[in-house]
Amino acid sequence: xxxxxxxxxxxxxxxxxxxxxxxxxxxxxxxxxxxxxxxxxxxxxxxxxxxxxxxxxxxxxxxxxxxxxxxxxxxxxxxxxxxxxxxxxxxxxxxxxxxxxxxxxxxxxxxxxxxxxxxxxxxxxxxxxxxxxxxxxxxxxxxxxxxxxxxxxxxxxxxxxxxxxxxxxxxxxxxxxxxxxxxxxxxxxxxxxxxxxxxxxxxxxxxxxxxxxxxxxxxxxxxxxxxxxxxxxxxxxxxxxxxxxxxxxxxxxxxxxxxxxxxxxxxxxxxxxxxxxxxxxxxxxxxxxxxxxxxxxxxxxxxxxxxxxxxxxxxxxxxxxxxx
Amino acid sequence: xxxxxxxxxxxxxxxxxxxxxxxxxxxxxxxxxxxxxxxxxxxxxxxxxxxxxxxxxxxxxxxxxxxxxxxxxxxxxxxxxxxxxxxxxxxxxxxxxxxxxxxxxxxxxxxxxxxxxxxxxxxxxxxxxxxxxxxxxxxxxxxxxxxxxxxxxxxxxxxxxxxxxxxxxxxxxxxxxxxxxxxxxxxxxxxxxxxxxxxxxxxxxxxxxxxxxxxxxxxxxxxxxxxxxxxxxxxxxxxxxxxxxxxxxxxxxxxxxxxxxxxxxxxxxxxxxxxxxxxxxxxxxxxxxxxxxxxxxxxxxxxxxxxxxxxxxxxxxxxxxxxxxxxxxxxxxxxxxxxxxxxxxxxxxxxxxxxxxxxxxxxxxxxxxxxxxxxxxxxxxxxxxxxxxxxxxxxxxxxxxxxxxxxxxxxxxxxxxxxxxxxxxxxxxxxxxxxxxxxxxxxxxxxxxxxxxxxxxxxxxxxxxxxxxxxxxxxxxxxxxxxxxxxxxxxxxxxx
Numbered sequence: 001x002x003x004x005x006x007x008x009x010x011x012x013x014x015x016x017x018x019x020x021x022x023x024x025x026x027x028x029x030x031x032x033x034x035x036x037x038x039x040x041x042x043x044x045x046x047x048x049x050x051x052x053x054x055x056x057x058x059x060x061x062x063x064x065x066x067x068x069x070x071x072x073x074x075x076x077x078x079x080x081x082x083x084x085x086x087x088x089x090x091x092x093x094x095x096x097x098x099x100x101x102x103x104x105x106x107x108x109x110x111x112x113x114x115x116x117x118x119x120x121x122x123x124x125x126x127x128x129x130x131x132x133x134x135x136x137x138x139x140x141x142x143x144x145x146x147x148x149x150x151x152x153x154x155x156x157x158x159x160x161x162x163x164x165x166x167x168x169x170x171x172x173x174x175x176x177x178x179x180x181x182x183x184x185x186x187x188x189x190x191x192x193x194x195x196x197x198x199x200x201x202x203x204x205x206x207x208x209x210x211x212x213x214x215x216x217x218x219x220x221x222x223x224x225x226x227x228x229x230x231x232x233x234x235x236x237x238x239x240x241x242x243x244x245x246x247x248x249x250x251x252x253x254x255x256x257x258x259x260x261x262x263x264x265x266x267x268x269x270x271x272x273x274x275x276x277x278x279x280x281x282x283x284x285x286x287x288x289x290x291x292x293x294x295x296x297x298x299x300x301x302x303x304x305x306x307x308x309x310x311x312x313x314x315x316x317x318x319x320x321x322x323x324x
Numbered sequence: 325x326x327x328x329x330x331x332x333x334x335x336x337x338x339x340x341x342x343x344x345x346x347x348x349x350x351x352x353x354x355x356x357x358x359x360x361x362x363x364x365x366x367x368x369x370x371x372x373x374x375x376x377x378x379x380x381x382x383x384x385x386x387x388x389x390x391x392x393x394x395x396x397x398x399x400x401x402x403x404x405x406x407x408x409x410x411x412x413x414x415x416x417x418x419x420x421x422x423x424x425x426x427x428x429x430x431x432x433x434x435x436x437x438x439x440x441x442x443x444x445x446x447x448x449x450x451x452x453x454x455x456x457x458x459x460x461x462x463x464x465x466x467x468x469x470x471x472x473x474x475x476x477x478x479x480x481x482x483x484x485x486x487x488x489x490x491x492x493x494x495x496x497x498x499x500x501x502x503x504x505x506x507x508x509x510x511x512x513x514x515x516x517x518x519x520x521x522x523x524x525x526x527x528x529x530x531x532x533x534x535x536x537x538x539x540x541x542x543x544x545x546x547x548x549x550x551x552x553x554x555x556x557x558x559x560x561x562x563x564x565x566x567x568x569x570x571x572x573x574x575x576x577x578x579x580x581x582x583x584x585x586x587x588x589x590x591x592x593x594x595x596x597x598x599x600x601x602x603x604x605x606x607x608x609x610x611x612x613x614x615x616x617x618x619x620x621x622x623x624x625x626x627x628x629x630x631x632x633x634x635x636x637x638x639x640x641x642x643x644x645x646x647x648x649x650x651x652x653x654x655x656x657x658x659x660x661x662x663x664x665x666x667x668x669x670x671x672x673x674x675x676x677x678x679x680x681x682x683x684x685x686x687x688x689x690x691x692x693x694x695x696x697x698x699x700x701x702x703x704x705x706x707x708x709x710x711x712x713x714x715x716x717x718x719x720x721x722x723x724x725x726x727x728x729x730x731x732x733x734x735x736x737x738x739x740x741x742x743x744x745x746x747x748x749x750x751x752x753x754x755x756x757x758x759x760x761x762x763x764x765x766x767x768x769x770x771x772x773x774x775x776x777x778x779x780x781x782x783x784x785x786x787x788x789x790x791x792x793x794x795x796x797x798x799x800x801x802x803x804x805x806x807x808x809x810x811x812x813x814x815x816x817x818x819x820x
Contacts, residue, residue, distance in 0.1 A: 007432055221429035225418040227405075280433035281418035 006218040007280070013215060014040075014276040016206045020065045023201040025058055026194060027187030034178045034293050035062060035152070037276075040215050041268040043175020044131050044151040046116070046166075046297060053180045054191075055154040056114055063110045066212055067205040068148065071108035075119035077162060081126035085136045101138060106130045109146050109209065113153035117163040124170055127151060131173040148212050168256075168300070175265045176290075177297035222271035224282040229267065231323060232287050236263045238319045239299055249318050253305035258298035265294040284324075292316050328419055328434070331441040335403040335449065342451035343393035349454035349461070351389015355382045356464035363471040370478040372486030378468060410448040412440045488538060492529045499525070514552075521548050546665065577608035789813030 014036065021032050031047070035058065038045045047055045056072070063070030073084055086104030090097055105111060106127075116124065129135060134149045135142050153174070155166075171177070183191060194201065207215070237243055239257030241250050250257070270286035277286070296312045305315070359378035366374040404416035419437035422430045499522060528541030574583035582601070585594035601609070796809040 007429060218429075221427065223418050223422050223425070223430060223433055225414050225421055227417060228414055279413060279415065280429060280436050281413075281415055283413035283415075285413060 006214055007275070010215055010218050010275045011278055013207055013211065017065055020203045020206050021058070021061050024061045024194070024203045025054060026190035027183045028054065028058070028180065031058065031178050031180050034176050034290075037269045037272045037290065038176045038178075039066070039148075039150060040212065040219060040272045041175060041265075042148065042150065042216050043265060043268070044153070044173060046171070046174040046177040047152065047154045047180055048157050048177060049154070049180030050158055050182070051156055053182065055180055056112060059110065059112045059152045059154075061203045062152070065203050065206045066110070067208045068109035068212075069146065070110045070112065071105035072112040072114060073105045074114045075116050075123070077118060077120060077164075079119045079123045081123050082138075084123065085126055085130070085138055088139055101141070101143070103143075104136075106136055107143075107145060109149055111149075111151045113151055115155060116153035117155045117166055119164065121164055121167065124164065124166060128170060128173060131170075146209075148209055148216070168298075171297045172259050172261050174297060175269065176293040178293055179296075219268075219272040219275055222274050222280060222282055224267060224271065228270075228282055228284055228287060231284060232266045232270070232291070233263055234323050235287070235291055235319060236260070236266070236295075238323060239295065239316075247319060247322050249315055249322075253301060253308075253310050253315055255300040255302040258295050262294050262298050266291055269294065288320055291320060327438060328416075328423060328441070329400060331438055332400060332403045332407065332416070334446045335407045335441075335444070336398045338446040338449045339398045339403060339406055340394050342449065343396060343398075344390045345393070345451045346454055346457075347393020348386045348390035349457040351385035351387070351392070352382070353385070353457040353461040353464070354389065355385020356461040356468065358382075358385070360464045360468045360471070363468050366478060366482065367471065367476045368478065370481035370485050372482045372489065374482065375472060378472075382465070382468075406449050407441055407444055410444055412437070412444065415440050488532070492532065492538060496526055496529065517552060521545055521552070524548075573612035574609070577605075577612040579605055579608060579612075582609075785813075785816055789817055 017036055018029075018032060021036075022029075025032060035045055035047075039062065047058070049055055059072075060070065073079070082104070084104045084106050086102050086107065088099040089102045091100045111130075113127065116127075129137060130145060130149075131151050134145045134147065136145060137143075151174075155163075236258050238247055238250060239254060239262075240246055241254045241257065243250075243257075266287060267282070269290040270282040273286045273289060274280070274282040292313060295316050299312055299315070301310060301312060301315075304310075359381040362371065362378050362381060363374060365371060371377070400420060401417065404420045407416045408414050415433070415437040419434045422433065503518060503522060525541060525545040528544065529538055532538040532541060568587070571583040571587045574580075574586060579597075579601075582594070582597040585597040588594075792813055793810050796806045801809070
């Protein structure tokens with residue numbers, strides 16, 4: 001399949017993915033959209049929402065429509081790094097006993113790290129290499145993880161007792177942090193019909209790993225005008241309170257700003273969004289659409305912001321407005 | 325690339341149009357602001373025709389702004405950005421930036437951008453808001469109208485200044501005309517001198533801020549013309565002398581009638597006298613010519629030629645022309661002087677302001693001692709022209725009176741010296757504070773004088789001169805500077 005065909009197929013495949021997911025996922029269009037953008041762009045996603053909103057189910061459905069190997073890790077305080085990366089175990093063979101590496105659940109294309117903030121920092125840190133380099137190092141030996149590879153983590157924003165907030169380094173490795181909102185009445189009604197009623201709809205495979213990688217490659221070729229790219233970069237720079245020309249709101253309410261990974265995330269996902277919108281170039285509106293999900297977990301509010309009840313979302317919105 | 329630029333042309337045109345509209349609005353605001361400033365300025369400084377100038381500024385702002393807006397070139401990127409702002413979502417800018425690029429995605433993007441651009445309705449590209457500019461212009465217009473309606477302290481002065489300038493312009497053209505007509509018979513030196521006087525006068529008149537300045541300039545020019553005429557007057561005397569010499573020579577030769585005709589300056593009488601000359605009389609004329617020189621000789625030669633040729637009329641004309649040739653320089657200067665005097669008279673008539681120069685003169689004069697007359701004239705300097713008398717002899721007609729010039733005082737020749745007229749309040753020292761370095765800070769109370777404190781210039785100039793000479797002595801001036809001060813006042817005093 002050549003690039004021209006890939007371009008024309010992109011939007012169609014994207015639509016089909018969305019529609020297929022929608023069979024099992026009632027509402028949450030925005031969450032699904034962000035998840036697909038991140039998956040096609042090749043990034044990890046942190047899903048945040050109260051329990052029972054279908055976060056885990058969404059990831060399961062995604063693995064099904066993408067037809068990718070899926071593994072789920074329920075993070076708990078006693079979870080050890082070796083439990084997720086794998087370990088060398090002693091096996092008996094015809095030649096005698098020997099150590100063999102037993103792959104952990106990280107060796108899968110889609111890894112669901114459920115309630116990631118319940119594991120200790122040590123275990124959380126074991127994810128870093130996998131998330132960033134798509135590899136795992138055990139006993140001095142580095143092993144590549146399958147491609148495509150992405151970690152989809154969930155966390156509960158309400159119940160904080162016995163949890164370990166993710167360190168900034170870890171958060172920075174998530175392309176998006178997607179907030180999963182509570183469904184509306186109509187969506188809730190649909191969920192009830194689907195789950196406790198008689199309706200039976202099952203999402204099935206739409207594309208495979210190969211098509212997904214091709215979509216990713218196609219999206220990388222989408223051109224971005226210098227002004228659009230500059231807008232994204234300025235937005236990231238504007239989150240840094242130490243910058244001389246930082247906006248007033250940044251200096252007043254932010255403790256630190258986003259890393260260059262945020263800019264990479266914005267531009268990569270903006271390209272994907274442009275294609276799924278039927279355009280061959282990224283636009284300002286793409287930047288504006290993906291920026292909150294790219295920035296919200298990379299910024300830290302200071303004490304003044306907390307006491308004044310400022311939210312990260314409102315600050316990001318204000319920054320985008322000021323840069324227009 | 326070419327296709328893309330071609331597709332951008334309507335966008336460019338639209339932007340230029342929008343800029344012209346915005347420029348017109350901005351120009352209107354700027355013009356209104358400029359007009360308002362002019363009207364404000366006119367409250368403090370006399371500005372003739374301020375309404376006309378304000379209206380011109382207001383009106384000129386619109387086309388100037390529109391032209392400036394329309395003439396600024398529209399760059400490709402600007403046009404692309406404007407097109408993108410109409411919902412093309414950065415398609416055009418991206419295509420423009422990747423115009424030289426190749427690859428399936430870039431080509432697809434370019435096609436997409438072109439399609440979108442061709443479907444674009446350029447009417448969506450709206451001009452930048454002009455509301456603020458229009459409101460500013462409106463506010464300036466309202467304020468300006470208010471300023472126009474409210475009477476200002478400088479309005480009367482502005483009117484006077486306008487009249488002055490009109491008069492000056494008229495006089496300048498009159499002087500020009502007079503010079504053109506009369507300088508034909510002048511020598512190069514005389515022409516040069518007259519032109520110099522004229523140029524200086526024009527320059528001084530142009531610099532005039534009020535009537536006083538203009539009158540001073542005119543006085544100066546008049547004096548120089550007078551000086552120029554003096555040597556010419558010598559020429560006039562020479563002319564008279566030439567005629568008398570010719571007459572005496574003719575009388576000596578027994579040619580009484582020709583002598584009378586030469587003296588009278590009547591061409592017909594002279595022609596008649598010459599026509600009737602006999603051969604003996606012609607011989608007597610030739611002998612009489614031996615005692616003549618200059619213009620008289622030229623006239624006599626013309627007469628002799630005429631007597632011989634028989635063309636008496638031409639000879640008479642040539643003789644009279646020769647006699648009057650020496651007076652031509654003074655005629656040109658006189659013409660110019662008359663124009664200057666006319667202007668002075670016109671300006672004197674306007675003089676009802678504080679710096680006005682209204683003066684009046686009255687005199688009686690006799691016309692050749694045969695009649696008396698009375699008249700009134702306006703003087704602008706301390707030397708009135710005397711009265712224009714009307715002769716008592718009907719045959720002589722009105723002639724210029726010959727009374728001695730009577731001294732008159734023009735208002736501009738008064739000095740503002742309230743202390744002298746003693747109508748001023750005195751200084752009141754309200755506070756005195758000793759500061760360091762031997763300095764004293766004094767707060768003075770009400771100042772001296774009123775605007776009514778004018779005294780005649782002539783009554784104080786002597787005193788001023790001696791006072792300034794003393795001051796110059798006491799000041800740290802060089803000997804040359806002291807001499808300059810003394811010379812200045814000596815010259816001023818001499819003029820009185």
